[in-house]
Every structure is written in structure tokens, then in C-alpha cells.
Amino acid sequence: MGLRGLPHRLRPESNNSVSLSDDFLRAVENDSDWNLIRRIDGKVHKTLKARDLWEKIGYAAWASADPGLHFNTTMNDxxxxxxxxxxxxxxxxxxxxxxxxxxxxxxxxxxxxxxxxxxxxxxxxxxxxxxxxxxxxxxxxxxxxxxxxxxxxxxxxxxxxxxxxxxxxxxxxxxxxxxxxxxxxxxxxxxxxxxxxxxxxxxxxxxxxxxxxxxxxxxxxxxxxxxxxxxxxxxxxxxxxxxxxxxxxxxxxxxxxxxxxxxxxxxxxxxxxxxxxxxxxxxxxxxxxxxxxxxxLVMDCDTTGIEPDFALVKFKKLAGGGYFKIINRAVPEALRTLGYGEAQIAD
CATH class of the missing domain: 3.20.70.20 (Anaerobic Ribonucleotide-triphosphate Reductase Large Chain)
Structure with missing residues (x-):
């Protein structure tokens, strides 16, 4: 969450997630305190408002696309x-x-x-x-x-x-x-x-x-x-x-x-x-x-996984340098399905 100030070329490529229990989410709803527990000795390191921590998580995700969330209670259920x-x-x-x-x-x-x-x-x-x-x-x-x-x-x-x-x-x-x-x-x-x-x-x-x-x-x-x-x-x-x-x-x-x-x-x-x-x-x-x-990309998918498309035209950075342009090819067929004419689709 502290990587936004780094120059782009220095940012590490990684995925970061925060694991949340239902108890934490209830503390957010109730505006309760939340204890941060040290991993090594299990003692309370710091106590803060759950909503304040939730706000920081949300802001960081908005600003940098990280962290993701693990709903730990549901995972284990x-x-x-x-x-x-x-x-x-x-x-x-x-x-x-x-x-x-x-x-x-x-x-x-x-x-x-x-x-x-x-x-x-x-x-x-x-x-x-x-x-x-x-x-x-x-x-x-x-x-x-x-x-x-x-x-x-x-x-x-x-x-x-x-x-x-x-x-x-x-x-x-x-x-x-x-x-x-x-x-x-x-x-x-x-x-x-x-x-x-x-x-x-x-x-x-x-x-x-x-x-x-x-x-x-x-x-x-x-x-x-x-x-x-x-x-x-x-x-x-x-x-x-x-x-x-x-x-x-x-x-x-x-x-x-x-x-x-x-x-x-x-x-x-x-x-x-x-x-x-x-x-x-x-x-x-x-x-x-x-x-x-x-x-x-190898399978010629217009969208990845379960996600929507985040842009109709995308640019992918290549490991060896440079970029290539990816255009969503579903758009013409989508417009035909919705009843648009070929001239409108071309426009």
C-alpha cells in the first residue's frame, strides 16, 4: 500500500491481499475497535478503529489496484x-x-x-x-x-x-x-x-x-x-x-x-x-x-477470467520492450446482436 510514490520502473510486480474475517467486517459495521495482533508472540500490537483501517484498504485499492481481499470466514466455510x-x-x-x-x-x-x-x-x-x-x-x-x-x-x-x-x-x-x-x-x-x-x-x-x-x-x-x-x-x-x-x-x-x-x-x-x-x-x-x-491472450479471449473488459482498446507492455495493441473484437458482433446496421457499426 506504500508503493504509489515509487517511479513506475521501480515498482515491484506483485499481488497483495488482506485476509478479513467476518468479525472484522462486523466491527466495521458497528464502528468498533480492532486489535492488530503480532504474528510472533500473539500479543496486541496496536488498537485502532476498524472503519479507519477499512478506509485505508479501500483507498489503497482505488489508488493502486492493491490490496485484494480474502473473505477468510467464507473461504473456510x-x-x-x-x-x-x-x-x-x-x-x-x-x-x-x-x-x-x-x-x-x-x-x-x-x-x-x-x-x-x-x-x-x-x-x-x-x-x-x-x-x-x-x-x-x-x-x-x-x-x-x-x-x-x-x-x-x-x-x-x-x-x-x-x-x-x-x-x-x-x-x-x-x-x-x-x-x-x-x-x-x-x-x-x-x-x-x-x-x-x-x-x-x-x-x-x-x-x-x-x-x-x-x-x-x-x-x-x-x-x-x-x-x-x-x-x-x-x-x-x-x-x-x-x-x-x-x-x-x-x-x-x-x-x-x-x-x-x-x-x-x-x-x-x-x-x-x-x-x-x-x-x-x-x-x-x-x-x-x-x-x-x-x-x-493465447486463447484469443477478449476478456480475462470472470472479469469485464476494462477498455475496448488496450496496450500490453512486452517483457523485451515495447507494447502491442489489443482491440476487443466482440464489439461488431455485439452491435449486430443489438440491431445496429453495418454502416453504424463501421462508424
Whole structure:
């Protein structure tokens, strides 16, 4: 948060996050005091107003895009392996949240490639891709090289995967749907629920043949609770969640134009839960939504990860010097979808 005064060429490239508990957020709401605790001896280092600290965090994020936020209570409420310890942090980009000294191999799907000419999603192709890549990532756990023996050992014991998607912004833009809209959120929720449900169902199928991940028996009750909560959200339920401090925003069927997406998502979660209850899961985690900055460029995505486009024309600085210009190619198709004529689009 103190890097804004540095010349641009001297600023370190890093991602910084602050981990917040629900207790801190309640202290902000109530304008209460907050103790800063020293890591080494656990004693109070300083006491200040929670709102003052919150204001500094918000200002720093506005001024420099850092820090990001970790909602630590929620992270651990959805933790599949509680018996092994709490989730304390994430990887630098914050998509992978799990135990210390673990890692996962990532793969992302370009959502725009599944858009049919009429604006619907090719559900069969999407499900096939998710199923196939869940198996590919499972294989990659044994083939990957890890930076330390401890990370390698825990990766084998928990077998976490990182399948995700990119270009939701490009998909919505091409379809003429506002990113910040009920319809946009509904489509994103349905695609995410479908991807995650199919991935965990595939993981359970692999467990039926290969066995669950080694640490599954010690965490079965926790993981099945998390799976049940996922299924409730896919079914649009507002209540009945198990051991959550804050209920999730559920999938709203009325906000999804293509109802088959919702039907398939719910069927996938039914299968994931039924097979998991019988066989367990091969992987402690199956999906993440990564920022996909570099691989998004390789995949010709107009937008990265789950994010909207921050500019229609962007410039990317190259490591060897210079820049190159990136133009969002979804704009012409978006304008056609919205009914503009070719002359207007050219203008």
C-alpha cells in the first residue's frame, strides 16, 4: 500500500491481499475497535478503529489496484478438508485457496467458443470439455514437477485441480447482454454451476475406479457437506445451508434465458453428490476461476477470467520492450446482436 510514490520502473510486480474475517467486517459495521495482533508472540500490537483501517484498504485499492481481499470466514466455510487445518492464504492471483504448501494445475475454457449462432450455449460440447479436462488435470498431478518435496507430497495426497473458464465478458458482450445485469449474472452462475458439477461428478467417477484421494476418509463429512451446499445453490435455495456464516447468492432460474443450462447444472450436481456419497472424490478441489491474463491472450479471449473488459482498446507492455495493441473484437458482433446496421457499426 506504500508503493504509489515509487517511479513506475521501480515498482515491484506483485499481488497483495488482506485476509478479513467476518468479525472484522462486523466491527466495521458497528464502528468498533480492532486489535492488530503480532504474528510472533500473539500479543496486541496496536488498537485502532476498524472503519479507519477499512478506509485505508479501500483507498489503497482505488489508488493502486492493491490490496485484494480474502473473505477468510467464507473461504473456510467452503473448505473441503477441514480436518487438515484452516485455509490461511491463496496463490498470488487468489483463485486457488487451500492448505499451506499445496498446489494445483490450471486449465481454462474459452466460453465464447461454445456460443451457437443463435446465442445459446452448446451444452453437450461444454460438458464434454469439462469432463475431458478434469481427467487431463488428474493425470497431470502425477506428471507435474513441484518446487519442494512437501508440496509434491500434499499434491498427491489431496490431488487438487484447477479447471476454470475465461471470456465470460466477451460471451456476454457478443450476446448484447450487460455484464452488470440479472441476466448476465444468471448465465455466469449457470455456466459455473454446470462446470463445477460436471467436474466433481467426473472426479467421483474416477474415484470409483482409482479410489478417492488419500486424505478423503478423514475429510469425507466436511467435503460432502460442501457438496450439499453447492447443490442447494444450484437449485436456487435461499435457506437450509449447513454451517455457513453467510449464505451464498443462489442460481436464479428466471434470470437464465437458456433453461437447459439450469437443468443440466442441477442434474450434474445430483450426480456429483450421489456418486460422491458412494465412492468419494478423486480430488479435494476441482475448479477455480483464474485471471487468465497470459493464457487468455493465447486463447484469443477478449476478456480475462470472470472479469469485464476494462477498455475496448488496450496496450500490453512486452517483457523485451515495447507494447502491442489489443482491440476487443466482440464489439461488431455485439452491435449486430443489438440491431445496429453495418454502416453504424463501421462508424
Amino acid at each position: 467452503w473448505h473441503t478438508c477441514v480436518s487438515a487445518g484452516a485455509i490461511r492464504a491463496s496463490n498470488p492471483c487468489s483463485e486457488y485457496m487451500f492448505l499451506d504448501d499445496t498446489a494445483c494445475n490450471l486449465a481454462s475454457i474459452n466460453l465464447l467458443t461454445y456460443r451457437n449462432a443463435d446465442g445459446t450455449i452448446d451444452i453437450a460440447a461444454y460438458e464434454h470439455t469439462v469432463r475431458l479436462w478434469t481427467m487431463v488435470l488428474e493425470i497431470s498431478v502425477m506428471m507435474a514437477q513441484f518446487p519442494s518435496w512437501k508440496i509434491a507430497k500434499l499434491s498427491y495426497e489431496y490431488r487438487t485441480l484447477g479447471l476454470g473458464f475465461a471470456n465470460i465478458g466477451g460471451l456476454l458482450m457478443t450476446s448484447g447482454i450487460p455484464y452488470d445485469s440479472d441476466e448476465g449474472r444468471g448465465i455466469c452462475a449457470a455456466l459455473t454451476a454446470l462446470m463445477t458439477g460436471v467436474a466433481y461428478a467426473t472426479s467421483a467417477e474416477m474415484a470409483s475406479e482409482l479410489g478417492a484421494f488419500p486424505e478423503y476418509p478423514a475429510n469425507a463429512l466436511h467435503m460432502l457437506r460442501v457438496m450439499r451446499n453447492h447443490r442447494r445453490a444450484a437449485y436456487g435455495e435461499a435457506e437450509g445451508y449447513e454451517k455457513l456464516a453467510v449464505n451464498p447468492v443462489p442460481l436464479v432460474e428466471d434470470h437464465v434465458p437458456q433453461k437447459e443450462l439450469v437443468e443440466h447444472a442441477r442434474a450434474a450436481w445430483d450426480k456429483a453428490l450421489d456418486l460422491g456419497a458412494e465412492y468419494g472424490y478423486r480430488n479435494a478441489q476441482a475448479t477455480v476461476i483464474a485471471p487468465t491474463g497470459t493464457i487468455g
